[in-house]
Amino acid sequence: MHATPRWAHRGYAGRYPENTLVAFVAGAEAGADGIECDVRLTKDGQFVILHDECVDRTTNGHGRVADLSLADIRDLDAGAWFHDAFAGARIPTLEALVDYVAQYPRPLVLNLEWKALKPDDATMQRALAVIYRVGIFEQVLHSSFQEDILCAIRRVDSNARLALLTEPGRDAQDAIQAAKAIGAVAIHPDYRQVTPRFVRRAHQSGLRVHPYTVDDAKMMAWMEECGVDAIITNWPRAHWPEESGP
Numbered sequence: 001m002h003a004t005p006r007w008a009h010r011g012y013a014g015r016y017p018e019n020t021l022v023a024f025v026a027g028a029e030a031g032a033d034g035i036e037c038d039v040r041l042t043k044d045g046q047f048v049i050l051h052d053e054c055v056d057r058t059t060n061g062h063g064r065v066a067d068l069s070l071a072d073i074r075d076l077d078a079g080a081w082f083h084d085a086f087a088g089a090r091i092p093t094l095e096a097l098v099d100y101v102a103q104y105p106r107p108l109v110l111n112l113e114w115k116a117l118k119p120d121d122a123t124m125q126r127a128l129a130v131i132y133r134v135g136i137f138e139q140v141l142h143s144s145f146q147e148d149i150l151c152a153i154r155r156v157d158s159n160a161r162l163a164l165l166t167e168p169g170r171d172a173q174d175a176i177q178a179a180k181a182i183g184a185v186a187i188h189p190d191y192r193q194v195t196p197r198f199v200r201r202a203h204q205s206g207l208r209v210h211p212y213t214v215d216d217a218k219m220m221a222w223m224e225e226c227g228v229d230a231i232i233t234n235w236p237r238a239h240w241p242e243e244s245g246p
């Protein structure tokens, strides 16, 4: 196991098609301590795992997720764009990923990044129902760049564990204060924002620090030196001798 936990970004996205079950399984099997993924809403109100606003880059389909139904999305190939070997991989539903994590023999952190959702309580209530029906509450960390989404989650579940994502360039102290104000347990900075001082200030405010997306071995070592609490990476095995990273 790693000195500092590694969370597989979009699954093991360095080597497998991002945000597919193939990539999540590979991340877990590679020894990742957690899984990061992106959650979006379809036209018919279903939660699916996809990073981009549109399906074009990572599938054989076209259009915005928000304009497609789950039935449309289920038909798409989300693996062949990455390599022929992964043809037939599908965009997972949130439910399928949650089920995978729930049955995995060791507790994986499930870091759900909520993308572009209307922050209404009914939507978040439905989302949490999908997640909590399998009883993995303590494993789930909800993150978003959108503070309003995190606030909606907080309104419907006062115990939900929240993490604020921050863009490079945002003032460190401002980001830490914003995270505290919404009752977050963690802050997820771009790794370029991270310094020993940043981590110290976050820790003093009671926040864990989980930088994204760290793919370089030297940068991983620097993050550890800075004292971060987990590292979000496309290469959860990058430090192992048999794989040197991208």
Ligand code: G3P
Binding pocket: 009, 036, 038, 051, 113, 143, 165, 188, 212, 213, 232
């Ligand atoms: O959750 C960390 C990271 O994934 C945020 O950026 O664009 O890769 O979703 P992005």
Ligand code: CA
Binding pocket: 036, 037, 038, 113
């Ligand atoms: Ca993400």
